[in-house]
Amino acid sequence: MVRSFRAPRCLPWASAMNRLTTPLTVDDYLGQLDPLWSARHPAGRVRSVRREGPGAATLTIRPGRGWSGHRAGQYLPIGVEIDGVHHWRTYSITSPPDDSDVSLTVKARPDGRVSPHLVHRTPPGTVLRLGPAQGEFTLPEPLPARVLFVTAGSGITPVMGLLRTLARRHRTAPDAVLLHSAPTPDECLFQGELGLMAAEFAWLKLRLTLTRSDGRLTPKRIAGACPDWRDRYAWVCGPDGLLDAAERQWAAAGLRERLRLERFRLMPAQPTGEGAVGGRVRFARSGVETDAAADTTLLAAGEAAGVPMPYGCRRGLCFGCLVPLVEGRVRDLRTGELRDMQNEMIQTCVNGAAGPLALDL
Numbered sequence: 001m002v003r004s005f006r007a008p009r010c011l012p013w014a015s016a017m018n019r020l021t022t023p024l025t026v027d028d029y030l031g032q033l034d035p036l037w038s039a040r041h042p043a044g045r046v047r048s049v050r051r052e053g054p055g056a057a058t059l060t061i062r063p064g065r066g067w068s069g070h071r072a073g074q075y076l077p078i079g080v081e082i083d084g085v086h087h088w089r090t091y092s093i094t095s096p097p098d099d100s101d102v103s104l105t106v107k108a109r110p111d112g113r114v115s116p117h118l119v120h121r122t123p124p125g126t127v128l129r130l131g132p133a134q135g136e137f138t139l140p141e142p143l144p145a146r147v148l149f150v151t152a153g154s155g156i157t158p159v160m161g162l163l164r165t166l167a168r169r170h171r172t173a174p175d176a177v178l179l180h181s182a183p184t185p186d187e188c189l190f191q192g193e194l195g196l197m198a199a200e201f202a203w204l205k206l207r208l209t210l211t212r213s214d215g216r217l218t219p220k221r222i223a224g225a226c227p228d229w230r231d232r233y234a235w236v237c238g239p240d241g242l243l244d245a246a247e248r249q250w251a252a253a254g255l256r257e258r259l260r261l262e263r264f265r266l267m268p269a270q271p272t273g274e275g276a277v278g279g280r281v282r283f284a285r286s287g288v289e290t291d292a293a294a295d296t297t298l299l300a301a302g303e304a305a306g307v308p309m310p311y312g313c314r315r316g317l318c319f320g321c322l323v324p325l326v327e328g329r330v331r332d333l334r335t336g337e338l339r340d341m342q343n344e345m346i347q348t349c350v351n352g353a354a355g356p357l358a359l360d361l
Contacts, residue, residue, distance in 0.1 A: 035127050036064025040324060040360075042130040042345065046122060047101060052189055056107040056154075057119045058094065063102055063130060068344055070097055070133030072165035073158045073235070073262075076104060077319050079129025080114050080122075086129065088318045089114045092157035092262075093133065096165045105189065107154045131319045132345050136337060137235060137262040139165070144233040148226055149178045150246060152217060152238030156180055156189050158262055159237060163197060163204070173203045177226045181209040181217045181238075217242060219249040230255060237262040279353035283307050283361045284326050297333065298323075298348040298359065307361055309348060316350035323348050328357025 035043040044061035051057050070076065075090045095103035108119040137158050149159045159178070166173040178198075182188035188208065198206035207225045209217055217238075223229055230253055236246045243261045250259040278294040281301055292301035299321055302309040312320020316334065322345040329340040331354040338354055339346060348359070 034064075035129075036062075038064065039066040039343070040345070041322070042066030042068075042132075043127050044102070044130050046124050046126045046128065048124055049122060052105055053186055055119065056105060056189055058103050058105045059118060059122065060095075060101050060103045061128065061130075062100070066345070067102075067130060068132060068341070070102065071138045072097055072161045073138040074133040074135040074161075075137075075158065076102065076133050077131025078104065078114075078118075079131070079319065080117060082113065082117055086318075087114050088129075088131070088320075090131075090134075092154075092161065094157055094160045094164070096161065096168055098168070105154075105157045105160070107189070129319070131322065131347075134332075134337075135262070136335065137237065137260055138162075143172070143174045146175045146228070146232040147177075148229055148232040148234040149176065149180075150217065150222060150234060150236040150238070150242070151178070152181045152211075152242050153183075153187075154189065155236075155238030155242075155262070157237075159235060160190055160193075162235065163194075166203075167197060167201060170201065170203075173201070175203055177205045177207070177232070179207045179209070179217060179222060179225050181211050183212045184210060219245055222246070222249070233258045233260075235260045235262070277354060279328070279355040279357060281305075281353055282356075282358040284358045285361055292353040294331075294352055294354075295333070296352055298330065298346075298351055298353065301353070302348065302359070302361065309361065311349060314349045316347055319347060321347055321349045324360040326358035326360050329354040330357060 036045060042064060044063040044067065046059055047062050048060045049057050070093050075092045077088055077090045079086050079088050091104040091106055093102055094105045095101065106115050106118045108116040139162060151159050166176065185191060194206055198204050209221065234250065236243055236259065240263065243263060246259065247261060250256050278292050280289060281292045281298060282289045283302065286307055288305050288307050290301055290305035292298065299309050299311055299314065310321050310323065312318035324343050325339065325346050327342060329338055330346055330351040331338055333350055333352050
């Protein structure tokens with residue numbers, strides 16, 4: 001079941017106390033006592049680490065007070081402290097939205113810094129910073145009658161979150177086909193669980209391709225393994241080559257609107273579409289107000305108005321610019337996604353105004 005976002009819980013006396021603790025907030029002091037008590041800088045504690053074959057592990061995390069929930073298929077920014085420096089990366093969420101814990105399955109990159117640390121050197125009890133769940137690789141409501149999932153390698157991770165969510169619905173789940181590819185059986189994430197799900201649920205049909213012996217998934221193989229692919233809504237996640245081929249295949253059939261792709265990289269900023277109008281931005285704590293154009297980030301608008309703005313990489317990667325949205329609506333300049341949840345933490349370096357709004361600064 002798809003769950004809506006929850007706003008972080010607010011303490012009724014916090015507003016009055018903030019006036020006494022300025023420039024810090026009550027939340028800042030709570031976060032010093034226990035990082036999980038902070039709503040301004042959400043965090044979670046690792047409860048368990050389960051091996052998922054060579055070089056991969058699932059981390060189960062109990063979120064703290066600032067966690068605002070997720071939808072199946074979304075990804076989560078994680079802040080990891082390594083040698084005294086915080087590093088941020090994003091990983092697909094593999095747990096259903098109605099679980100009290102959130103799980104991430106991470107595959108260690110041989111040349112990586114954060115993923116090997118999470119897989120091999122993160123014991124239970126470790127505290128991780130959490131960004132807001134993001135992404136539109138999600139299921140619509142109502143669900144289509146027939147769906148197709150095409151995945152390769154670690155591209156299975158967001159789809160695993162979707163499948164686990166559908167498994168909870170069971171009797172109302174759509175007819176689903178999963179075409180997954182991995183180099184070898186040992187490198188196939190969730191192979192045992194996927195087999196059990198396909199055996200238990202008649203609505204799920206699993207087709208596994210081992211690329212080292214069978215070759216890669218191609219448009220021809222997709223059509224052969226799922227002859228009615230044109231009649232299904234499709235979710236595809238994996239390497240760029242697979243995504244590009246799928247995009248061409250669905251576009252050539254005139255069915256691009258039935259295809260959702262998940263790419264493991266950021267998109268360039270490009271404000272387009274309904275709501276890209278800019279607006280008046282009010283910085284609630286300082287009292288400063290300014291107008292922001294549709295293609296101007298809130299970070300740039302605030303700095304131009306003389307407001308001390310938290311910032312980091314300025315590219316949407318490090319989440320060092322997170323600020324609570326008091327009221328109004330913002331637009332993600334990379335994806336066009338709109339956000340309007342009160343007290344939701346937003347990245348000012350990649351969001352612009354979509355109408356009048358106020359930030360907790």
